[in-house]
Structures are given as structure tokens and as C-alpha cells.
């Protein structure tokens with residue numbers, strides 16, 4: 001059955017700050033340049049929120065040369081990405097993902113705001129100073145990623161006290177299923193205590209009681225089909241953030257061979273690696289992860305000092321994550337690290353972003369090929 005033949009109830013729009021996202025789907029930021037302007041614009045054009053991951057954007061840009069100013073190049077590359085996304089999607093909602101653990105977090109936030117990002121989604125640490133860095137454009141919605149009610153309370157209290165501002169929404173990322181860096185220690189992974197089913201209702205209840213429902217809760221991790229979205233909404237979430245689902249799309253900004261790896265993946269091919277950022281990361285089994293597990297030598301020369309705290313730079317342990325993710329995005333699957341959520345194995349073929357939206361909403365996309 002084709003997606004447009006399925007009759008589905010309409011999904012409610014997602015309101016975040018000044019913005020209404022017609023379809024309550026945020027595309028999760030995927031660094032390094034797995035989600036850049038092409039993917040973000042395609043999602044924006046379908047009525048979701050497209051998100052450019054800001055980490056290390058410069059690495060394949062005209063602005064970066066080895067040994068030169070990596071951080072300055074990132075600023076220029078982000079400005080370009082935002083402008084290109086806006087060109088491709090003049091009316092879509094476009095935001096950025098800025099990671100606290102990155103040394104140019106402040107620059108990435110300031111540049112996002114200056115170049116018109118409508119949302120900033122921020123995790124990999126608690127974005128305690130985000131309102132300060134984004135202050136020049138108050139209409140940019142600020143959306144922290146958290147992994148517990150405790151973190152949500154702490155952050156909101158701090159923002160209220162220091163900045164007289166509360167988050168415009170919050171993304172709960174389920175460490176049991178999400179891709180990339182996970183906000184828990186290895187020993188805490190796979191605990192029901194941190195699952196969507198446990199934490200989302202707690203957050204929803206807290207937002208309703210303490211903030212009159214003004215902080216919409218968005219859930220991320222393991223969302224693939226309409227059933228998953230309906231389940232998230234039943235738990236009280238107002239929207240979902242989906243990342244892995246968008247990897248095998250023609251519009252995803254990674255190399256074709258990167259995407260093909262997902263189509264070939266089978267059960268048991270999703271693994272946990274120890275990232276130099278000091279967090280576990282979920283990735284696809286690959287020659288690179290096999291080398292890591294065997295203890296063979298992998299690329300470990302720090303070239304950009306990109307992370308605030310880095311075991312590769314400081315303790316000469318693990319590997320250079322910027323290089324490993326960059327290589328994967330470029331299609332070097334021998335030396336590249338491929339981040340993914342647990343849903344990696346569900347990819348069967350390449351799709352257009354409009355096909356995915358058509359399947360999830362049951363509505364014919366205005367961008368569908370005839």
C-alpha cells in the first residue's frame with residue numbers, strides 16, 4: 001500500500017516559543033555534517049523542523065585548511081549552511097544543534113542566532129548559559145536536551161533565576177535507543193529508569209504542574225514509524241525528534257557509501273563505543289569499531305582541540321572523534337565512525353524525505369514526485 005493511500009488522523013502541530021511546526025517532527029541534529037543544509041531544508045519543506053548540526057562544519061569547507069584556524073572556519077561554514085538551508089526552504093522552520101561539550105559552543109550559538117536560526121537544540125552537557133549566548137535574538141527558541149527530570153528541574157531553575165527565561169521546549173533523549181553520544185554512563189545504559197516510558201510522563205506532569213504546560217516535551221530515541229509517534233503523543237509528548245530515520249534519504253548530507261552501510265546492516269550490528277568525550281556512543285559495527293574493540297591502532301592525533309574535555313588529547317586514549325566522524329561522513333568506512341540509533345537495521349532502501357513524511361502523516365506531500 002502506498003503511503004498516500006493510508007488514512008491517518010492528522011498529527012497536531014507543535015508550538016515552540018513563537019513558532020508553529022506544522023508536523024510535530026524535529027529532525028535530530030547529526031554531526032559531523034550528516035545533517036547539514038540539504039537535509040534540514042528538506043525536512044523544513046515538509047512541515048517538520050530541520051536541524052543543522054553545527055559541530056565541525058568547516059572540515060569539508062573552503063574555509064578550513066589543516067593547521068589554520070579551525071574555530072573561525074566553523075563560524076563561516078555555519079553561516080553558509082544556514083543561508084543555503086534558507087535558500088532551499090524559504091518558509092520552513094530551520095534550527096541548529098549546538099553541543100555544550102564542544103569548545104566553540106558559544107560561537108556556534110551566537111552565529112546561529114545572528115544568521116536567523118529559529119530554534120537552537122542543545123545537549124551533550126547541560127546548556128546552562130545558552131540564554132546568555134542567544135540573548136541578541138529573543139525569538140530564537142531555546143530547546144535543551146535532557147535525560148532526566150532532575151536535569152530538567154535544575155536547568156529550568158537556573159535559567160529562571162539568572163535569565164528570567166524558561167526553555168521553550170525540552171527534548172528527552174532516551175539513552176536506550178538514541179544515536180551518537182548518550183547522556184549516561186555505560187553502567188546506567190539500558191536501565192528502565194531512564195526510558196521514554198518512565199521519564200516522559202514525569203516531565204509532562206512536571207511541565208503541566210509547574211509551568212502550566214508551557215514547556216512542551218519532545219521525545220527522541222527509537223522513533224521510526226507512525227505507531228512510535230502515536231505512542232509518544234499518548235505518553236504526553238507534544239512532538240518527536242527523529243534522527244536515524246533520516247539517514248537513508250537522498251537529501252541526507254553524508255556520502256552515499258555511508259548511507260548504503262545502513263541498508264546492509266543486520267541484527268547485532270549496533271554497538272556501544274567509549275567516546276573520547278567521556279560518554280558512551282551508539283554506533284554501527286564497522287572496520288573502525290572492530291579495530292577499537294581489538295585494541296588495534298586507530299587515528300588518534302588531535303588536530304583541532306575541538307572538545308572541552310577529551311581523553312584523546314589529554315590522556316592519549318581512545319581516538320580522535322572529529323576525524324573519525326568526518327571520515328565516515330566522507331565515505332571512508334575503513335577509518336570512519338558511523339553513529340546511529342538502535343533503529344539502524346530498519347533501513348531497507350533509499351527514500352526521499354517527502355516519502356517519509358507522507359508515510360508518517362498519511363498526507364500527500366506538496367513536494368512529492370508525480
Ligand SMILES: Cc1cc2nc3c(=O)[nH]c(=O)nc-3n(C[C@H](O)[C@H](O)[C@H](O)COP(=O)(O)O)c2cc1C
Pocket residue numbers: 027028029030031032034053054055097099122123124145173177178179180181220221222223241242243244245338339340341342343
Ligand atoms: C549520525 C548521528 C549523529 C548525531 N549527532 C548528534 C549531534 O551532533 N548532536 C546531538 O545533540 N545529537 C546527535 N545525535 C543524536 C540525534 O540528534 C537524536 O537525538 C537521536 O539519535 C535520536 O534517536 P534516533 O536516531 O533513534 O531517532 C546524532 C545521532 C546520529 C544517528
